[in-house]
Each structure stands twice: as C-alpha cells, then as structure tokens.
Amino acid sequence: MTSEYNKWHHPYTPAKEFKKKVAYFSMEFGIDQALKIYSGGLGFLAGSHMRSGFELKQNMIGIGMLWKYGYYDQGRNGDQTMRANFIEKNFTFLEDSGLEVEVKLHDNPAVKVRAMVLKPEIFGTVPIYLLTTDVEGNDYLSRTVTNYLYDANYLTRISQSIVLGIAGAKIVEALGGADVYHLNEGHGLPAFYYLKDKGVKKNQMVFTTHTPEKAGNEERDGRHLNRCGFFGRYLSEQELQKEMVNGGMINYTVSALRMAKKSNAVSKLHAKVAQGMWKDYPGTSKIIPITNAQNQKFWQDEAIEKAHKTKNTKLYRERKVELKKTLFAEVMNQTNKLFDPNVLTMVWARRFAGYKRADLLLQDLERFEKLITNKKYPVQIIWAGKPYPHDFYGIDIFNHLVHFCKQKTNLAVLVGYEIELSRKLKCGSDIWLNTPRITREASGTSGMTAAMNGSVNVSTDDGWIPEFAKDGKNSFILPAIDPNMPTWDQDKLDSEHLYDILEKKVLPTFYDHPKKWQQIVFNSIDDVIPEFTSKRMATQYYKELY
Structure with missing residues (x-):
C-alpha cells in the first residue's frame, strides 16, 4: 500500500514562524498509554513535544523506533515483588508508509528497515515515522534488533543506534529531506555522521543533551563501532582518531556536541552542569538552556x-x-x-x-x-x-x-x-x-x-x-x-x-x-x-x- 505519508506531509499548512522542516529523532516517544514504545521521562517529553508541534502547526516530523515488545510490562511475582514481562505488541492503528531503506549492521551489509507512520489524526501529533527491522527478507538476528527498547545486549544497542540514526536519516531523505535534524539525546548519533557525508551542513544539525549521569552518556570503543557500521561508511584510522576521546572511545554526547551547530540542556541548572561536564573537550558547540515542559491539554x-x-x-x-x-x-x-x-x-x-x-x-x-x-x-x-x-x-x-x-x-x-x-x-x-x-x-x-x-x-x-x-x-x-x-x-x-x-x-x-x-x-x-x-x-x- 502506498501512503500519502511517503512524502513530507502534514494535514495542515505550517504556520509562518514554524515553516522550517524539522526532523526530530528520539529513541522513545510517550504519546499515549496504548502506544507502549516509551520507558519514562525522555519519552514523555518527546510525546508532549510532538503534540505541541501539531497544536502549533509546526513543520516537524518525529523519527523513532517501533519496539516489538515495548520497554517491558511491569508485573509482580507471587510474593508481590517486581517481574518484567515482555509481551508482543501489535499496533493496528499504525500505517505502512511504503518506505523501506537498507543499512549495514556489523557483517550484514543489507538489513531492511521499514517505516510505519503514526498519522496525526490518531493521537493529535505531528507525523511520526517508527522504524522496524522485523521485515520479511531479514535474517532472524536482524529482525530482533527492534525487539526491546534499551536492549541489554551491547551489540544490539549499537545496532539500534544505527537503525535510528542512519535508517532514520535515509527515511527523511526519502521524504524530501529536512532543513534541521534534531537529535533528542545521543542515541541517534550515526545520523550526524551519515548526514555530514551526504553534504548536510553543520548549521542544519542540533542536539539536546539530557542526563548528567555517566550511564546515560554512552561511550563505546571507536574501532569496534567502525566495524559495526556506526559511521555509515568505514572510517580510515586517521578519520577515526579525530573522533575518538578518552583513549580510543567514541563518546556519543561529545561527538554530537561537536557536530551540532548548537546544543541545548534541559534546564538552566543543567546547562551549567553540562557546560562543566564537557568543557575539557575542544570543538563542542554552545549549550543553551531550553527547559523541558509537558503538554497541558494532554495532562491537565x-x-x-x-x-x-x-x-x-x-x-x-x-x-x-x-x-x-x-x-x-x-x-x-x-x-x-x-x-x-x-x-x-x-x-x-x-x-x-x-x-x-x-x-x-x-x-x-x-x-x-x-x-x-x-x-x-x-x-x-x-x-x-x-x-x-x-x-x-x-x-x-x-x-x-x-x-x-x-x-x-x-x-x-x-x-x-x-x-x-x-x-x-x-x-x-x-x-x-x-x-x-x-x-x-x-x-x-x-x-x-x-x-x-x-x-x-x-x-x-x-x-x-x-x-x-x-x-x-x-x-x-x-x-x-x-x-x-x-x-x-x-x-x-x-x-x-x-x-x-x-x-x-x-x-x-x-x-x-x-x-x-x-x-x-x-x-x-x-x-x-x-x-x-x-x-x-x-x-x-x-x-x-x-
């Protein structure tokens, strides 16, 4: 089925002050109770943003992931203690956009990624394209990449970043491209590497940093990421050296701060904390505060x-x-x-x-x-x-x-x-x-x-x-x-x-x-x-x- 959403499409004419085409990448979106593809605060924030984008007639789309088992369903063991249940989700209200791209994941050069679209009329959001590797023709392992939000497996997590970043950027290309590419947290970092190689300018890339917690600022071995296809192509040793910090590591936050024209923290205090955290890394962009917020119409x-x-x-x-x-x-x-x-x-x-x-x-x-x-x-x-x-x-x-x-x-x-x-x-x-x-x-x-x-x-x-x-x-x-x-x-x-x-x-x-x-x-x-x-x-x- 060919969807009207296989081209950049909104059910309204964007408002004048919001006419720039923005693609907003996030690992999770908390849109509605029924769409269980979120874990918590980061998702709630992204969901409220997408709702307000719709209410303000902004020329924005969301790029996210269609998690087959969501995050997890929280239940109880016999003694009332916590049990994590993983239950397959089937969202029949999503529409196939008709868009499919391929990415290299580790030694597999052609993993298919399909985009399902959450249309604005369903929950009152801007269009959101949700990516899945659970596609006919992919091998078993490739199909499991989009199973679990924040998968505990190190290699799967890297693959998830590649899918969100590179496959997400390719979907935006297929829709006609964007004026601005916005990464909500560092998970989708491969998008910036891919887009840079495609001639997208630095002034089109922006980044939001969230947690000051070390665990929330991913850092992985640079050479290993290179073998995994993280950068969209194989970087030479010289190119890789420029990207690595802390003894051969790629810090997702540092890389994103360096590649973005401007970045933001999510409160005034956080801007000070973030500036202090990353000040010793040369070439990072300015971090301004844009304090998080929530959608009044939805929550009050x-x-x-x-x-x-x-x-x-x-x-x-x-x-x-x-x-x-x-x-x-x-x-x-x-x-x-x-x-x-x-x-x-x-x-x-x-x-x-x-x-x-x-x-x-x-x-x-x-x-x-x-x-x-x-x-x-x-x-x-x-x-x-x-x-x-x-x-x-x-x-x-x-x-x-x-x-x-x-x-x-x-x-x-x-x-x-x-x-x-x-x-x-x-x-x-x-x-x-x-x-x-x-x-x-x-x-x-x-x-x-x-x-x-x-x-x-x-x-x-x-x-x-x-x-x-x-x-x-x-x-x-x-x-x-x-x-x-x-x-x-x-x-x-x-x-x-x-x-x-x-x-x-x-x-x-x-x-x-x-x-x-x-x-x-x-x-x-x-x-x-x-x-x-x-x-x-x-x-x-x-x-x-x-």
Whole structure:
C-alpha cells in the first residue's frame, strides 16, 4: 500500500514562524498509554513535544523506533515483588508508509528497515515515522534488533543506534529531506555522521543533551563501532582518531556536541552542569538552556483547570476527592488496601534509579514510623516507577519497598507506571515527592504535570525546580546542601530536612490551614502554566535552536 505519508506531509499548512522542516529523532516517544514504545521521562517529553508541534502547526516530523515488545510490562511475582514481562505488541492503528531503506549492521551489509507512520489524526501529533527491522527478507538476528527498547545486549544497542540514526536519516531523505535534524539525546548519533557525508551542513544539525549521569552518556570503543557500521561508511584510522576521546572511545554526547551547530540542556541548572561536564573537550558547540515542559491539554484534568481559572475552591476540592477515589481504586485493586480521600496523600513516582532516591524517607526508620502513625496528621504514601529491567540495584530498592509496605495500611507500591497510572497519581495526590541528589537530575518533568493537577511539589532544588519554586508559596523545597559531600552524608542530611519539612510545614498547613493550602495549590498551577507547558518549549526550540 502506498501512503500519502511517503512524502513530507502534514494535514495542515505550517504556520509562518514554524515553516522550517524539522526532523526530530528520539529513541522513545510517550504519546499515549496504548502506544507502549516509551520507558519514562525522555519519552514523555518527546510525546508532549510532538503534540505541541501539531497544536502549533509546526513543520516537524518525529523519527523513532517501533519496539516489538515495548520497554517491558511491569508485573509482580507471587510474593508481590517486581517481574518484567515482555509481551508482543501489535499496533493496528499504525500505517505502512511504503518506505523501506537498507543499512549495514556489523557483517550484514543489507538489513531492511521499514517505516510505519503514526498519522496525526490518531493521537493529535505531528507525523511520526517508527522504524522496524522485523521485515520479511531479514535474517532472524536482524529482525530482533527492534525487539526491546534499551536492549541489554551491547551489540544490539549499537545496532539500534544505527537503525535510528542512519535508517532514520535515509527515511527523511526519502521524504524530501529536512532543513534541521534534531537529535533528542545521543542515541541517534550515526545520523550526524551519515548526514555530514551526504553534504548536510553543520548549521542544519542540533542536539539536546539530557542526563548528567555517566550511564546515560554512552561511550563505546571507536574501532569496534567502525566495524559495526556506526559511521555509515568505514572510517580510515586517521578519520577515526579525530573522533575518538578518552583513549580510543567514541563518546556519543561529545561527538554530537561537536557536530551540532548548537546544543541545548534541559534546564538552566543543567546547562551549567553540562557546560562543566564537557568543557575539557575542544570543538563542542554552545549549550543553551531550553527547559523541558509537558503538554497541558494532554495532562491537565479539565475540571481542575476550570476550578483554577475561576479560583473556585469548592469545585477544586470536590474534583480532587473524585480523582483521589479513582487513584485509590487502583491502590485497592493492586494492594487490597483501603485509602481515605480525606487524608494527605504523598506520591513518589518516576524511574527507579539510585540517584533519585525512592527510599529517602526510609533513612531513619524510627522517625518514619512516627510520621506514618501520627494520628493528628495522618498520611498515605504511594510509590510507583519502572527500573530498567536489568538495573538490579533499582529493582532491589523497589522490592525492598514492597516488602516494607506489605503490612502497613497506609503505604502502597504500585506496578505499571506508564502514562495512565502516571495521570492517576498526579491527579490523585496532594504532594509530589521529588528527591534526586542535587545536580544529578537534568530536568525532571513529572512535577510539572503534578503541579498542573494541584499536587504540590516537595523537592530538592534540582533540575527545573529552581526556575519554578517559591518555597512555602507554591512548593516546599529542601535546604541546599553541598553536592560534593559523600553521597551517604548527602542522603542523611536530605532525609532529615525532608522529615522536618513534612512534620513542621506540610502537614500542619494541610490540616490546620486549609485556606493557605488551597492558595499554595492555586499558586503552583499559576506558576507552572504557561511557563512549563510544551507550547512554550516547542516555540523556544524553533526560535533559539532551529
């Protein structure tokens, strides 16, 4: 079948200020609960960007991957601990674009890559082309390259980058080419090498760097990548030497920073951290801040929006109780625990990674017991999140919380942290806990969508938070500590500050001063919209990066 989407096509005439043709490459897109090709924050961000691109009539397309088994489906073992399930996905709402290209993967010179298209009318996004190697004519191994998002196999991960980058760039060529090629994180780096060889100019290539975590900035042996076909052709030793850093390695972030005309970090604080991280590598592009954001129309509850606009406290409280009941039905279903909509409910929900400290509240068990058994100021706490399926440290923290919470009537750990559960948690919580070690969170966006729905941020002063927070007025912020201290000492100090804030500020305000609490909630929504909505972000990308 030949699709109208085998040429650059939008269902609208692009707006004048957004007429530049932009191809946006991302390893994951969180578009809708049903399209399970995302793992977390990076995908949620890309999804919101594609939605706002559509709403603003931008001349943009997305280039991504069609993961046969998605990331993973998070389930439970018999003892309620976490189990990663890999279930085949069949998305019948995707259309075959009719576009197929070939790439070299390792010793196979002609692996076929096909592009399926997510049309704008399905979920209200710009057209997104999703690449698959599960194509008739490919050998078994080649067909498995697009099985799992962030595959644990080293060689498969390299192949995935080649498919996203080189096959993605070839698909854009087949569509008529772009004015700007935007890499969202370094996964699609081979695109820049391929495009450069094809005569695409440096001023057409831009790059977004995300995590300051070492594991998130891939680094691989340069000669091995050359054998794998990573650069689109075989580089001579002399050419390779120019690309390598750190003793024969290719650092995806460094290479992308060098090849892009301009790059961006995803918050103002992250821009400073990123500039510091990469300053010793010559030839890297300027890193400007464009703070992450989320799509208001998709994430904000309509009744909450209405109550906020009219400052109708009664309507807000009635709706919040309904939203809490929806969330607590999920808690009951998963954990057989009955939560009370009149009790202050705290949520910690995001990817389970060590530096995000899901278990920060459990640092001082004596103090924690006091907090969760306080009859005057009762609390309910929910944790949710998906560790990488092979991050055994993250999974261990998750399982530790499961065991700890089992017999506690007001504590729950939920599985299945995807878009729908994320929405329930943000709408049904009073407090959104955000506890990364300072400077380790590039941006973090879950607190933005929580704030849109009246969940007040209690957070360390990291990522996007310094641009938003007014302590005691729209959020509650932990006092600054020295990020160079040993992590053990940081965790001890931050946990003490967190208990203090909850005991002395948050709980008394919520229960004893409901009018003041309501003001904080409305201030929070005032300050998050429109500054942290993706319409602002998508516009800023066109103005400042493209």
